[in-house]
Amino acid sequence: MTDVVTPPTSPVSRERSKEIKRLSVISTARQVRMLSRAELTELTGLSPATLTPLVRELIAEGYLIERGPGTSRTGRPRAMLEFNPRAELVAAVSLEPSRISCEIADSDGAVIAHRTVRLTGDIVDTICRFVPELAGDGLSALRGVAIAAPGVSSGGAVRLAPSVGLVEARPVGESVQQRLGVPVVVDNDVNLMAAGEHAAGAGSDVADLLLLHVADGIGAGLVLDGQVRRGAGGAAGEVGFLPLDPADRGHDGIGPFEARWSENAVAERMVALAPGRRPDSPVAALVELAATDERAAAYLDELLTAWARLIVSCVCVIDPGRVLLSGAAAQLDDAAVARLQTLVTAAAPSHTEVRRAVLGDRAVLHGAVSYALSAAAAAGLPTP
Amino acid sequence: MTDVVTPPTSPVSRERSKEIKRLSVISTARQVRMLSRAELTELTGLSPATLTPLVRELIAEGYLIERGPGTSRTGRPRAMLEFNPRAELVAAVSLEPSRISCEIADSDGAVIAHRTVRLTGDIVDTICRFVPELAGDGLSALRGVAIAAPGVSSGGAVRLAPSVGLVEARPVGESVQQRLGVPVVVDNDVNLMAAGEHAAGAGSDVADLLLLHVADGIGAGLVLDGQVRRGAGGAAGEVGFLPLDPADRGHDGIGPFEARWSENAVAERMVALAPGRRPDSPVAALVELAATDERAAAYLDELLTAWARLIVSCVCVIDPGRVLLSGAAAQLDDAAVARLQTLVTAAAPSHTEVRRAVLGDRAVLHGAVSYALSAAAAAGLPTP
DNA sequence: CACACTTCCTTCCTACGGCGAACGAATTAT
DNA sequence: ATAATTCGTTCGCCGTAGGAAGGAAGTGTG
CATH class of the missing domain: 3.30.420.40 (ATPase, nucleotide binding domain)
Structure with a gap:
């Protein structure tokens, strides 16, 4: 009957606060991996008296595993607790x-x-x-x-x-x-x-980043203040649609920028530069070829310039502080990344670091x- | 001595939860303005027993003012409480x-x-x-x-x-x-x-918005998921630096886009179009003149096209869903805003609403x- | 006009979690 | 051995949340 949309649950019910502490302990343990109750007191701010039953509970549930006594200079050795990722x-x-x-x-x-x-x-x-x-x-x-x-x-x-x-x-x-x-x-x-690079990769030390993923299309993932931001309609990061060149035209759900500068586009150009079969990793192939072929080098620079303008555009809007290159863009070698960094620094209004993403498929x-x-x-x- | 950097305060100390309830009641009262304790129980989920002393406290502190009994069909009338903004x-x-x-x-x-x-x-x-x-x-x-x-x-x-x-x-x-x-x-x-438009203006009904402020320079304010986002270096929204036209050059801390399309730039162009003294509100003047002067109409369209590209660029990166025109951009008339909306819709990958900001100086x-x-x-x- | 009925608010009382303090435990230093 | 030291646990107080019951203040109805 009374189908309450927002079940008017109490903002601070009793169980809630216990849950908060549980999570606080679990997340601390997840970070430190191996610690004693004494360390938990320091890190979480909870009193030892509060921790005792809580830790017992967590051990029973399998979150923590009690290990042998750890090292200590003097006094009773701390009983170590290991976080169980499983x-x-x-x-x-x-x-x-x-x-x-x-x-x-x-x-x-x-x-x-x-x-x-x-x-x-x-x-x-x-x-x-x-x-x-x-x-x-x-x-x-x-x-x-x-x-x-x-x-x-x-x-x-x-x-x-x-x-x-x-x-x-x-x-x-x-x-x-x-x-x-x-x-x-x-x-x-x-x-x-x-989110992955932010949690465990090249962005684990910062709260803001932009991951630029180049594949058939070009898209970006956005982490601001530690959270992935999707925008109002979930279309944040559709940077392939950036209208950086009035001459470019998108079509059929392909944005104007990605129509010209995606991995596909590079692959097509590579066929022209190095006749033969279409390479699997066209960007890697281009980087390699650019070392010996002037036309390839020129095209690579053109590509980097375009990508740099894309990055600068994003930086102007959100100032991520760090930009991670993913997908085909991660195939750039150090020199190319450095060149990209230079181009970005020259045009961006704020300090921005350009790096390769490190997790790849993972x-x-x-x-x-x-x-x-x-x-x-x-x-x-x-x-x- | 032990100068702890992060005073390891307990995550859920006792006072904290009381504070949470207080804030919950206060913010509810702030929204509803005039309500009874019974309504507070519904809206906050707190039990009446919990509310009684809390409300008493808030009345004593001046947050709430007890008003006469309100209307009710039957039963004891609810004693109304008025939120005191002062x-x-x-x-x-x-x-x-x-x-x-x-x-x-x-x-x-x-x-x-x-x-x-x-x-x-x-x-x-x-x-x-x-x-x-x-x-x-x-x-x-x-x-x-x-x-x-x-x-x-x-x-x-x-x-x-x-x-x-x-x-x-x-x-x-x-x-x-x-x-x-x-x-x-x-x-x-x-x-x-x-933040102001989000809290009390043209963006109070949405969680994401972008406010485009055109003045001597061009800057944007960004609200994502209900919060103003400043970026890693606080430079988010520096959209005047967007490199939308390779020919444009910024200088001395002025970005390439704003160098050409800011209120200043419009003012200069207006002097050429309508010789005389430099207008105080060049955009308003331009809009007015465009009704009768073809060259002005052409320039206005050029200007709108440029602004539209700027907006689309922002939309591609963050998808705010709503864009508010502020400063000189708020001087556009309905027709011009509609034109801008059309241009944006044509090029943006996601639905975006373009409106004037409503709060002006406030x-x-x-x-x-x-x-x-x-x-x-x-x-x-x-x-x- | 008395009575039931409804709704609102308050008071009483109990349950329970947090944490201070005292205490037992386990080891090193002397 | 004994003291010293650090860890972990148990005890018990305190304070808050919230259930239950009861008083308060109206409206309908015979």
């Missing part, structure tokens, strides 16, 4: 055209199980059968699922999604969430990569882990 | 070249006192003398101070700041904070405007109120 598992599902790949990882991002299958039948069905099967007896530790889809975003912008038969992102997420009973996040792959997985863990945390702790 | 005052200080203007406002943004003085001597001194003087006996209700400086940002980017003799933003904020004993926020005026004030209130809230509730 206590929290997440599933990262990656939708690709006609395939689904799934990985079960612990909270370190260590892959415990993975498999790839050809997509047959309903996506939701496949995922809901697949994940529990892979997780095995670790299913009870599953804390969240992150689904990466190319070019799709939570808002339902379905630019590239039809290629995987995904019409709308949200329903898939909700269906899976209902059937598996754990939080599910759906996001596009570039956002997940950005970025999506790490992002999924990070998403799923924070989704799990958010589920236990609804925003007040 | 219970929380904020000071908004605006630094301009050679002047300081200060306003004391209540939490509705209603100005209680204001004054402008010529800047003489030390900025910090002036502010610290000025604010208490204006606040008078309301000083005890002062919850925060927001200082707006042109072009300066929290990171210490001092592009335009030398004009007000401000070498570094942070020390000023900290000094004032120490001497006045309330939270102080320093930010650039465009960010404050964005935007900075409202932003300051919003900043100061949330700074006060944050001070009472350090991030766990």
